[in-house]
Amino acid sequence: MAASGAVAVDGGDDKGGVRAALGGLTTRGRSFLAAGVAAAVCAYVLGQGDLLRVGLLLAVLPLVSVTVLYRTRYRVTGTRRLSPSRVPAGSEARVHLRVDNVSRLPTGLLMLQDRVPYVLGPRPRFVLDRVEAGGRREVSYRVRSDLRGRYPLGPLQLRLSDPFGMCELTRSFSAYDTLVVVPRTEPLPPVPLAGESSGYGEGRQRSLALAGDDDVIPRGYRYGDDLRRVHWRSTARYGELMVRREEQPQRARCTVLLDTRRTAYRGSGPDSAFEWAVSGAASALVHMLERGFAVRLLTDAGDAVPGEGEGGFAGAAQAAADAAGLMMDTLAEIGQSDGGGLSRAHDVLRGGGEGLLIAFLGDLDEEQTGMAARMRQRSGGAVAFVLDSAAWVNGESPAGREAAERRSRLLREAGWTVVPVEPGARLAELWQLAGRDGAVAGAGTAAGPAGFGGWS
Structure with a gap:
């Protein structure tokens, strides 16, 4: 950029x-x-x-x-380039600045200053010596933030000074850039989750969303096409040889649900429970896209990203990198919502059909536990990473552990694979645990309806 x-x-x-x-x-x-x-x-x-x-x-x-x-009359141009323009939280990005003197006169002493938010570090300043006519100068600096978000860089300011230091004039460029700091992600092991099918293959529950079907819209004959696929009715209609298209398999679906309710989390900062949930959702969606799934990001407010394909999923024609970038940009700015429940997310999932559901949930009361339990009935498989935010702030208490175990038991009875998240836990280890528990549960209920039974 x-x-x-x-x-x-x-x-x-x-x-x-x-x-x-x-x-x-x-x-x-x-x-x-x-x-x-x-x-x-x-x-x-x-x-x-x-x-x-x-x-x-x-x-x-x-x-x-x-x-x-x-x-003094001369013209200078300034260019800013970010490398890269999207970085994970805690990583550095380099900003390259270039100043060109496009006039016929040499410049005097120049001081270059770029405006950056305070969370990215101190404001960079550079002193440039005389720039000859048609010449250029290049400088660079680094920015880093532990907090995700979108941060504007610029405008670039140029300060001119006379040789005696008696006067200084400041001129500002109009252009600016935006640095996107996305949540940190970690690589996840390719373990089988309950209800999961391979990205482009058929699951145990065959449906159009997973296996696809022959496209009934024919196309013109091309050299090398199999004559057994000639569509004679369309050939007679259009007056030219038409053939049926090959089977168009659609990608298996996965929904990553992120609970952003303000009442579900305590504390703030990079090490808070909410930031762990955001990073966990980012890691999960990137991992599932790499495995060939059509993924959508869903929040408790009912907002689905990317929302362009059928049912809000990333379409098969949409590149996985573009879908991941769009969802990561959303997670870079996402904050806690004022909504009090998961009902809107439940409404979105109501007609969603089969597919894997991966949820990152905060504190749940009895009502929200029941709502989350009903979400499982709309999904081919469901894994819930449940955070007890009170334990992240004040440490775990016997009463809190008992309440968390009771909520987890209700979710398991509804068919969820439940993984409690301890403070500071690594998602990769919990992901392996979810795959192991889901495989055991799926094997124990293989005779159940549609191949996915409940967990006891």
Whole structure:
């Protein structure tokens, strides 16, 4: 990603520009001007001609510097490039700045300054020596943030100074860039989860969403097509040889549900339970996309990302990298919602058909536990990573453990594979545990309806 702009450094005849130039006097310039005026007044009172000449020299020098700097005419262009433009939290990105002098005059001393949010680090400043006509200068700096989000970079500011340091003028470029800090992800092992089928194969429950079917829309005959696939009815209709298209398998589906309710999490900061859930959802969706699944990100508010394919899933024609980028950009900005329940997410899942459901849930009361249990009935398989945010803040208590075990038991009875998340746990280890528990549970209920029974 790159942003560029041009700045014209020239003079003008308007009085506002003159006042702005005089306002650019530095402390040294103001001191010289004040000393010159004072010396001239003293010389007039005392009748000292030599002192008057010294005073005039001191007063005129900053004014000449202002005039020369104000009447200078040249144009410079600035370009900013991010490498990369999307980084995980805690990683560094490098910002490359390039300044080109596109005028026929050499520049004076330049100070380059880029505006960055304070969370990315101190504001970078660079002093550039004289840039010859047609020349360029390149500098770079690093930015880093432990907090995910979208951070604007710019506009780039150029400060000009005269050789004596009497006056400084600041010009700003108009272009700016955006650095996207996405949640941290970790690689997950390819373990089988309950109700999961391979990305492009058939699951144990055959459906159009998993296996696909022959496309009834024919196409024109191409050299090398099998004549056994000629569609004679369409051939007679269009007057040219038409063949049936090959079977178009559709990708298996996976929904990653992220609970963002404000009442479901306590604490804040990079190590909070909510940030762990966001990072876990990011890791899960990237992993499932790599395995060939059509994935959508769903929140408790009912918002589905990317939402372009059928049922809100990433279509088969949509590149996995594009779908992952869109969902990661959403997770970079996602915050806690004011919603009090999971009912909207349940409504989205109501007609979703088969598919794997992976949920990252915060604190659940009895009502929300029942709502989550009913979500399982709409899915081919379901895995829930449940966080007890109170344990992340105050440590685990016997009463809290008992309540968490009771909620987990209700979810297991509804058919969920439940994995409690301890403070600071690694998702890769919990993912293996979910695959092991799901495989055991699936083997124990193979005779159940549609191949997916309940867990006891």
